[in-house]
Amino acid sequence: MSATPSTAAAKAELLSEALPFIQSFFDKTIVIKYGGNAMTEERLKESFARDVVLLKLVGMNPVIVHGGGPQIGDMLKRIGKQSEFIQGMRVTDAETMDVVEMVLGGLVNKSIVTLINRHGGKAVGLTGKDGWMIRARRMRLPSQEKAGEFVDIGQVGEVAAIDPALVALLDSQDFIPVIAPIGVGEDGAAYNINADLVAGKLAETLRAEKLILMTNTPGVLDKQGGLLSELDAEQVRALIEDGTISGGMLPKVNCALQAVRNGVKASHIIDGRVEHALLLEILTSEGVGTLIKRA
Numbered sequence: 001m002s003a004t005p006s007t008a009a010a011k012a013e014l015l016s017e018a019l020p021f022i023q024s025f026f027d028k029t030i031v032i033k034y035g036g037n038a039m040t041e042e043r044l045k046e047s048f049a050r051d052v053v054l055l056k057l058v059g060m061n062p063v064i065v066h067g068g069g070p071q072i073g074d075m076l077k078r079i080g081k082q083s084e085f086i087q088g089m090r091v092t093d094a095e096t097m098d099v100v101e102m103v104l105g106g107l108v109n110k111s112i113v114t115l116i117n118r119h120g121g122k123a124v125g126l127t128g129k130d131g132w133m134i135r136a137r138r139m140r141l142p143s144q145e146k147a148g149e150f151v152d153i154g155q156v157g158e159v160a161a162i163d164p165a166l167v168a169l170l171d172s173q174d175f176i177p178v179i180a181p182i183g184v185g186e187d188g189a190a191y192n193i194n195a196d197l198v199a200g201k202l203a204e205t206l207r208a209e210k211l212i213l214m215t216n217t218p219g220v221l222d223k224q225g226g227l228l229s230e231l232d233a234e235q236v237r238a239l240i241e242d243g244t245i246s247g248g249m250l251p252k253v254n255c256a257l258q259a260v261r262n263g264v265k266a267s268h269i270i271d272g273r274v275e276h277a278l279l280l281e282i283l284t285s286e287g288v289g290t291l292i293k294r295a
């Protein structure tokens, strides 16, 4: 069915509104963290893939870091294994690490690659092991019960260093990098790294224009469930202290803050359950979700 003249004009107007955003983000890197909780519905996955392909075609360099926490949880359940989270991090023994590597580096990574490619993009799936891209060291998680002590959470890593060469090479050849958050230790061992941490560090290393964390809430919410559309470091600290920000939101706000402190222009936590959330954030003045500011 063809559009009536008035709806066609409205569509043209909308497309034209995107021009200044396309101009200002042309040739800029945008690191997008696609959370496991945001990749549940088929319709939303399709809209995500279309958005990424469109951003690439209009001259931006989207770099995808994906999660897959719920998908790892499902697989662990299928093999009858319990999983525990401490301060938003999955306790990872050797068997869990194998499952993490299979699910993130295999199933989840390849399904995102296929989705983007089906919409006309050229996605390449990687883990941090490829080309020694993400060097990891064992995370030392400070105990919240006993000051000065650390909790052992197994093969969980934090980012020691990222080599941007592989991503730069792919960008330059019009490929879209899709990265699973698995790091490699000096001895070649795999480390399970929270995807938010990888996305934040990657955005810093690539001097990205934007870090966008897509999740399953409208953004950071206050105690009453209202959306907080802008937060600075001081406000984030207070919300963590009074328990408003907890669990999976902790690594998100922390890495978003660190990214803007270390040169990324803006960090956003947005709702991946909204269709075309990426286009709304990047190509319109409608800013969705929570903007994390440096000060």
Ligand SMILES: Nc1ncnc2c1ncn2[C@@H]1O[C@H](COP(=O)(O)OP(=O)(O)O)[C@@H](O)[C@H]1O
Pocket (backbone or CB within 6 Å): 034, 035, 036, 037, 038, 067, 068, 069, 070, 214, 215, 216, 217, 219, 220, 221, 222, 244, 245, 246, 247, 248, 249, 250
């Ligand atoms: N203040 C808060 N605002 C919004 N979500 C919060 C807050 N504190 C904790 N959360 C939790 O953080 C979750 C998002 O983190 P997570 O489940 O790890 O998502 P993802 O898979 O996208 O990384 C939300 O679904 C919510 O349960």
Ligand SMILES: CC(=O)N[C@@H](CCC(=O)OP(=O)(O)O)C(=O)O
Pocket (backbone or CB within 6 Å): 034, 035, 036, 037, 066, 067, 068, 069, 070, 072, 088, 089, 090, 100, 156, 157, 181, 192, 193, 194, 195, 196, 248
């Ligand atoms: C150490 C740690 O917790 N790693 C995460 C890695 C996946 C992830 O971060 O997935 P989401 O972004 O979907 O939460 C995990 O095992 O679930």
